[in-house]
Amino acid sequence: MMINNMRLQNFRNYENETIQFMPGTNILIGDNGQGKTNIIEGIYYLLTGKSYRVHREQELLRWDQSEFHLYGDFLMNDRKVSLESHYKDKRKMVKINKVSCQRLSDFVGTINVIFFSPDDLVMIKGGPSERRRFLDLHIAQMRPGHVSILNAYNKVIQQKSALLKSFTDKHLKYSQLQLWNEQIIELGEKIILNRADLTQRLQDAADPIYGNLSSKKEKLMILYYALGKRTANEAISEFPKLLNDKLDQEIERQMVLVGPHRDDLQILLNNKPARLYASQGQQRSLVLSLKLAELEIIRQEKGEYPLLLLDDVLSELDRFRRDYLIKFIESSHIQTLITMTSADNHLELGTLYFVEQGHIRRET
Numbered sequence: 416m417m418i419n420n421m422r423l424q425n426f427r428n429y430e431n432e433t434i435q436f437m438p439g440t441n442i443l444i445g446d447n448g449q450g451k452t453n454i455i456e457g458i459y460y461l462l463t464g465k466s467y468r469v470h471r472e473q474e475l476l477r478w479d480q481s482e483f484h485l486y487g488d489f490l491m492n493d494r495k496v497s498l499e500s501h502y503k504d505k506r507k508m509v510k511i512n513k514v515s516c517q518r519l520s521d522f523v524g525t526i527n528v529i530f531f532s533p534d535d536l537v538m539i540k541g542g543p544s545e546r547r548r549f550l551d552l553h554i555a556q557m558r559p560g561h562v563s564i565l566n567a568y569n570k571v572i573q574q575k576s577a578l579l580k581s582f583t584d585k586h587l588k589y590s591q592l593q594l595w596n597e598q599i600i601e602l603g604e605k606i607i608l609n610r611a612d613l614t615q616r617l618q619d620a621a622d623p624i625y626g627n628l629s630s631k632k633e634k635l636m637i638l639y640y641a642l643g644k645r646t647a648n649e650a651i652s653e654f655p656k657l658l659n660d661k662l663d664q665e666i667e668r669q670m671v672l673v674g675p676h677r678d679d680l681q682i683l684l685n686n687k688p689a690r691l692y693a694s695q696g697q698q699r700s701l702v703l704s705l706k707l708a709e710l711e712i713i714r715q716e717k718g719e720y721p722l723l724l725l726d727d728v729l730s731e732l733d734r735f736r737r738d739y740l741i742k743f744i745e746s747s748h749i750q751t752l753i754t755m756t757s758a759d760n761h762l763e764l765g766t767l768y769f770v771e772q773g774h775i776r777r778e779t
C-alpha cells in the first residue's frame with residue numbers, strides 16, 4: 416500500500432499544502448514545532464477517522480478556522496483509492512473515491528497504516544485499557560465490523576451500569592439485568608474471539624522478531640486473558656455462569672464487573688510480566704517487535720504491507736535496533752514516513768522533505 420500525495424487545508428499549522436510522496440522511505444526533517452508530526456497525524460486521521468493525539472476534531476482545526484479538509488491519493492494492489500476528509504460545524508464527512516461514507520466502518524481498513532511513536536511504550540507500561548486499545552485498533556483495520564461490535568457492546572455496558580446505579584424494584588432489576596447480560600454475552604463473545612485470534616497471531620509473529628532483537632535469548636509470550644481465563648473457549652463457555660455468580664456483587668458495587676471491557680493482554684518475558692520486570696531497553700524492543708509483527712499480520716491478511724508512520728522513533732532507538740528496523744523497512748519495501756529533527760544524522764536512505772512553519776519542500 417502506498418500514499419502518492421496528500422493535501423492539507425486548514426489542518427493544524429497547514430493552511431494549504433500539498434505533498435507528493437515517493438515509494439520507499441520518506442524523511443520529514445525540520446526543527447521542533449514546524450509541522451512534521453502534523454503531517455503524520457493528518458495521514459493517520461485520513462485513514463482511521465481518528466487522531467491518536469486528541470479526541471476532539473476542534474483541536475485539529477487551524478486556529479481561527481471553521482473547517483478543515485484532508486485529501487489523499489493511495490495505491491492498494493495497484494488500484495487507486497482517493498480519500499477525502501472534511502470537518503465542519505462539529506460534523507465529519509468522509510468520501511472514498513468521491514462517494515460519501517455513512518459510517519467509519521465504510522472506509523477504515525481500506526488502506527492500512529501502522530503508526531509508531533515513543534508514546535507506544537504505554538502498551539507495556541500502561542494499564543490494561545492501553546493494551547485493549549492496541550488490540551482493538553489493529554482488529555478494526557482488518558475487520559471494520561469490530562468497531563460496530565465494540566460500540567454496541569459499550570452502549571450495553573453503559574446501560575447496564577446505569578441500571579445498577581438506579582433504585583428500582585429488586586425483582587424487576589434482576590430480570591432487566593438478565594436481559595442486558597444476554598446482550599453482553601452475544602457481543603462480548605465476538606470481541607473475545609477477535610482479540611484472542613489477533614493475540615495468537617501477534618505471538619507467532621513477534622516472538623522470532625524479539626529473539627533477533629535481544630542478545631539474550633528471552634522468550635516472549637503474549638497472552639490474552641479473557642474474563643480471567645487462559646483460553647477464549649474456556650472464557651466463552653463460562654461466560655453465563657461468571658455473569659450470574661457476580662450479579663449480587665455487581666448490584667452491591669454498582670459496577671459491571673464481568674466482560675471483555677475488563678480484559679488484559681499479558682506480555683511476558685521469560686514468563687514474567689514485562690510491565691513489572693522488563694528494562695527500558697527490553698520494553699523498547701518489545702514494542703518494536705509488536706509493531707513489526709503488526710506489519711506482518713496485515714501483509715498476511717491483505718497481501719500487501721500497510722503504510723508505516725514513524726514519529727520520532729529513530730532517535731529513541733539504540734544503534735542495533737535502529738539498524739534492524741531500517742534493514743527491515745528496506746528489505747520489505749514498505750513505504751515509510753519518518754520524522755526527524757535537523758539535529759539527527761541525516762540518513763541516506765530515502766527522499767528528504769524539509770518542513771518549516773507549515774511549508775514542505777522536497778529535496779531535489
Ligand SMILES: Nc1ncnc2c1ncn2[C@@H]1O[C@H](COP(=O)(O)OP(=O)(O)OP(=O)(O)O)[C@@H](O)[C@H]1O
Pocket residue numbers: 426427428429445446447448449450451452453454474475476477478754756770
Ligand atoms: N490547531 C492548530 N492550529 C495551528 N497551529 C497548530 C495547531 N495545533 C498545533 N499547531 C502548531 O503546530 C506546531 C507543532 O507541529 P508538530 O507537532 O507537527 O511539530 P513537529 O515538527 O513534529 O515538532 P517536534 O520536532 O517538536 O516534534 C506548533 O508550532 C503548534 O503551535
Ligand SMILES: [Mg+2]
Pocket residue numbers: 451452453726727754
Ligand atoms: Mg513531532
